[in-house]
Amino acid sequence: MRTTLRDIARLHADGRRFTMVTAYDYTSARLAERAGIPLILVGDSLGMVVQGHDSTLPVTVDDIVYHARSVVRGCETPLVVGDLPFLTYATTSEAIDAARRVMAEGGCGSVKLEGGRVVVGTVRTLVDAGVPVMGHLGFTPQSQHAIGLRVQGRDAGAARALVLDALALQEAGAWAIVLELVPAPLAREVTALLDIPTIGIGAGPHTSGEVQVWHDVLGLFDAHVPRHTRRFATLGDDAVEALRALASAVEAGTFPGPENSARMDEDALAAELSGLGLPVDREPGRGKNDAGENGARQGQARAGGAGAGGDGTGRGEVEA
Numbered sequence: 001m002r003t004t005l006r007d008i009a010r011l012h013a014d015g016r017r018f019t020m021v022t023a024y025d026y027t028s029a030r031l032a033e034r035a036g037i038p039l040i041l042v043g044d045s046l047g048m049v050v051q052g053h054d055s056t057l058p059v060t061v062d063d064i065v066y067h068a069r070s071v072v073r074g075c076e077t078p079l080v081v082g083d084l085p086f087l088t089y090a091t092t093s094e095a096i097d098a099a100r101r102v103m104a105e106g107g108c109g110s111v112k113l114e115g116g117r118v119v120v121g122t123v124r125t126l127v128d129a130g131v132p133v134m135g136h137l138g139f140t141p142q143s144q145h146a147i148g149l150r151v152q153g154r155d156a157g158a159a160r161a162l163v164l165d166a167l168a169l170q171e172a173g174a175w176a177i178v179l180e181l182v183p184a185p186l187a188r189e190v191t192a193l194l195d196i197p198t199i200g201i202g203a204g205p206h207t208s209g210e211v212q213v214w215h216d217v218l219g220l221f222d223a224h225v226p227r228h229t230r231r232f233a234t235l236g237d238d239a240v241e242a243l244r245a246l247a248s249a250v251e252a253g254t255f256p257g258p259e260n261s262a263r264m265d266e267d268a269l270a271a272e273l274s275g276l277g278l279p280v281d282r283e284p285g286r287g288k289n290d291a292g293e294n295g296a297r298q299g300q301a302r303a304g305g306a307g308a309g310g311d312g313t314g315r316g317e318v319e320a
Contacts, residue, residue: 002109003038003079005132005175011038012197012208020081020199020211024050024067028214029074037078041211042068042108044083044141049215056141059085061098068106081134082108086142089113095122099131112178114140116165120172127173135169137162138203139181151181151202159186166190166198178211179203181228202228 011018020039023029024046032040046067047059061084068082082102089095099111110132113119123133138152153162163186166177176197179187184204191198191207200207212229215221219234249255 002077005079005110008038008079008176008197017207018197018209020209021217022046022049022211022214023071023074024214026070026074029071029078029080033075033078039209039211040071040075040078040080041112042071042080042082042106043112043213044085045213049213049221055144057086059083061085061088061101065101065106068102068108072107079110080108081110081112082106084111084113089119089122092122092125095126096129099126099129103131110134110175112136114142116162117168120168123169123172123174133172133174134199135166135174135177136180137165137169137177137182138179141180151183153182153186159183162186163190163193166194170194170196176208179207202226 008018018039019037020041021032021037022043022045023032023040024042029040042064044056044059044064046063047053047056050067051058051063053059064082064085068080072080084095084098084102087094088098095113102108102111111126112134113122114136116135116137123135126133139150140147153159162182166179169177174196176199177190177194178199178201179190180200181202182190182200182204184206187198187200187203188206197208199209199211201211216226216229217232218236219231220236220239222236225231246255
């Protein structure tokens with residue numbers, strides 16, 4: 001049975017912090033579920049860590065739906081939240097259509113959108129229509145060209161604005177709010193003011209929960225580790241070493257071995273192929289050029305030319 005909004009509210013009421021991770025495919029979702037993670041975010045961060053863009057802006061609703069379907073198929077218990085991509089909720093009608101697709105087609109149990117008081121009307125409309133909405137304040141990646149890639153709410157005026165945005169989202173019906181790249185003291189105060197849970201990323205230890213990007217915490221990239229995250233594994237390095245070992249084994253001829261191969265009656269195979277006039281005993285690893293050369297010799301044998309008596313491989317016996 002999937003985690004519900006009520007389950008998360010209960011964790012929050014009990015003062016128990018919880019974790020949300022991003023996931024973008026079936027296998028990742030299965031692993032997150034095995035780890036006991038209650039919330040999975042199919043985030044527009046996929047534009048950067050999966051698609052290779054330099055921002056989240058190119059991500060479409062089709063992308064979120066596609067990846068959400070894979071995630072939902074991969075897990076049974078986590079609540080799956082889907083991002084509404086850039087400019088897919090600029091108007092109420094667009095927001096309703098995007099949310100419908102992310103939930104009805106993608107299978108998500110909630111949507112997440114960025115912004116404060118400017119999106120309150122949209123949040124209220126979606127909630128009234130039965131769509132659970134998670135808010136997102138602080139650094140909002142879809143607005144990075146306008147606000148810059150930096151911590152938000154550091155000065156008193158910006159901090160006050162963020163508090164008002166958080167209260168407005170709660171009043172509009174949001175069930176949780178992500179606080180990204182916000183000073184820890186401000187995140188603590190916002191969390192204390194709200195009745196709904198906050199989920200931090202780069203917001204210190206005082207939020208109700210924490211969200212992190214899959215590729216960051218598992219060490220899948222060899223680039224600089226952002227300050228707001230921590231590598232709990234180095235799977236990228238492990239994968240490189242495993243792939244090198246695979247390549248070495250293939251080149252050395254030690255993989256695949258008998259234990260990796262299917263068997264059959266080789267005498268029956270040879271008997272069946274003998275009537276086809278084919279060189280059934282080619283040496284393993286011989287390429288097309290070798291095969292072509294052997295075929296030429298076989299043709300000579302059929303014509304009674306050189307090599308008809310055999311060349312040490314038994315090919316000449318095929319015609320006998």
